[in-house]
Amino acid sequence: MTILVGIDGSTPSRSALEWATSRARSLGEGVRLVHVIDDEWGIAGRDVAQQAEDAGADVIESARRAAGVPVEELVLHGSPAWTLAGLAGPDDLVVVGTHKTGFLHGRALGSRSIVVASLAAGSVAVIPDAAVPRTRQSIVVGVAAGSWETAVAFGAAEAERTGEELLLVHCVPEDAPAAVLDDGNRLLGEARRYAAEHSTAAHVRSRISRRAPAVALLDASRSARLLVVAPTRGSVDRAGFLGSVTHAILLNITCPVVIAR
Incomplete structure (x- = not known):
């Protein structure tokens, strides 16, 4: 797995770099620092384009010095x-920062992190602007019917790597009949067994939430080290390539989020 970090010198990209290099260091790996100079700078003229080139070189050099791992x-x-x-x-992991934190309750256009998460072939980690407190604990995984295996495997591996508890969350409607609850419990049982196959050391818990999926997962991960979800595509017409739940989570992000593919 190659860890690619999108950097542009902003505070969110520095948060992404810190998260990516910490992970790479624990795995004994390096990272690939990627800075993309927007072609629109060239429209403004040769001098402006040259300034963008010079600024990009500074961004890369600053990130290289801060990385502390092979780059x-x-x-x-x-x-x-x-x-x-x-x-x-x-098989790659793309790491990007985002300034979108807190509950926005709505759509917002132009977020590069959401575009990257929508289009990348591999997994994507989106890191919020604010530094992640060291007191954060647990790895939370959203378990949705039909698209949970990769997310659970990623979460289990992270729980074993970090020594944190793994919490599996499945959501059902508040007015769901008993049969739907039974199906949810069976699904969580399968997910727990699957997690145990991918991590022999992690302590695994699970629970069913009767709240809307995005709200439940954001709430469960408010003090978590990481939230892992699958890129469900149930509402492509409304929320783009990610599906409405993942899209809402990234708009209202409360901790680092991995979209596991």
Whole structure:
């Protein structure tokens, strides 16, 4: 797995770099630093384009010094989100920062992190702007029918790597009949067994929530080290490639989120 970090010198990208290098360090790996110079700078003229080139070199150099792990540096031209997403293979992890924190309750256009998460072939980690407190604990995984195995496997591996508890959350409607609850409990049982196959050390808990999925997962992960979800595509017409639940989570992010593919 290659860890690609999108950097642009902003506070969110520094948070992404810190998260990615911490993970790489614990795995004994390096990272690939990617800075994409927006082609739109060239429209403004040669001098402005040169300033963008110089600024990009500074961003890369600053990130290299801060990384503390082996790095590969890559400077490209193009649309930042689309170019970064296009670099990732199915087994790669792309790490990006986001300034979107807190509960917005609505759609917001133009978030590069959401574009990357929608388009990348591999898994994507979206890291909120604020630094992650060291007191955060647990790895939370959203378990949705039909699309949970990869998310649970990723979460179990992270729980074993970090020594944190693994919490599996499945959501059903508040007025769901008993049969739906029974199905949910069976699904969580399968997910617990699957998690045990991927981590022999992690302590695994599970619970059913009667709240809306995005609200339940955001609430469960408010003090978590990581939230892992699958890129469900149930509402493509309303929320783009990710599905409405994942889209809402990224708009209202409360902790680092991994969309596991």
